[in-house]
Amino acid sequence: MTQxxxxxxxxxxxxxxxxxxxxxxxxxxxxxxxxVHRDLAADIPxxxxxxxxxxxxxxxxxxxxxxxxxxxSDTLIAEVKSADTVLISTPIYNFGVPSSLKAWFDQIARAGxxxxxxxxxxxxxxxxxxxxxxxxxGGTEVDSPIxxxxxxxxxxMNFIGIEDVQVVRSDKLMVDADASMQRAVNDIAALAA
Numbered sequence: 001m002t003q004x005x006x007x008x009x010x011x012x013x014x015x016x017x018x019x020x021x022x023x024x025x026x027x028x029x030x031x032x033x034x035x036v037h038r039d040l041a042a043d044i045p046x047x048x049x050x051x052x053x054x055x056x057x058x059x060x061x062x063x064x065x066x067x068x069x070x071x072x073s074d075t076l077i078a079e080v081k082s083a084d085t086v087l088i089s090t091p092i093y094n095f096g097v098p099s100s101l102k103a104w105f106d107q108i109a110r111a112g113x114x115x116x117x118x119x120x121x122x123x124x125x126x127x128x129x130x131x132x133x134x135x136x137x138g139g140t141e142v143d144s145p146i147x148x149x150x151x152x153x154x155x156x157m158n159f160i161g162i163e164d165v166q167v168v169r170s171d172k173l174m175v176d177a178d179a180s181m182q183r184a185v186n187d188i189a190a191l192a193a
Contacts, residue, residue: 003193005032006083010040010090010101011136018136018170022184023089026132026168030193036079040100045072047106055110073107080108085130086162092137092149092171105156114160124161131157131165132191134184138174142167166191 011017054066142150170184
């Protein structure tokens, strides 16, 4: 069976990044048939007024400028839609996700495309996919009261319809690096193909 992976790396560090190195291990273990890789730290802009105006314009009324403003967003959404698994590797920066990862989600969270509003609240439209979150931190424990990254990532994945979310933790690296890496090794070993 073809398994397509979308890999998103959010660490600003390319050399020496624990989250990127662990994501490499996940990719190697699960042996996807196709991997699309996007370095979020390198190429994801923040939303601006042009983007917001274009997104708020009905599709049939969008001119060339509006279409150009949404072109990257359309590409990012197509990448998620075509993937079976979304692998997000991220550090925890100051208790949350890097701004590049937030910017990526802002680009893909579009009403009527990746989610919709219903009488019962929002409903994700990207069903049947899996997300693997590789989370590294120096001092923040994953899912502790001061971790605003991991719960947020689970929530936004659920918001767009991805309900199968697994976490690989390498937290509190500056407290006990060996124990932190062992947690990650155990979590990777528990991942099913």
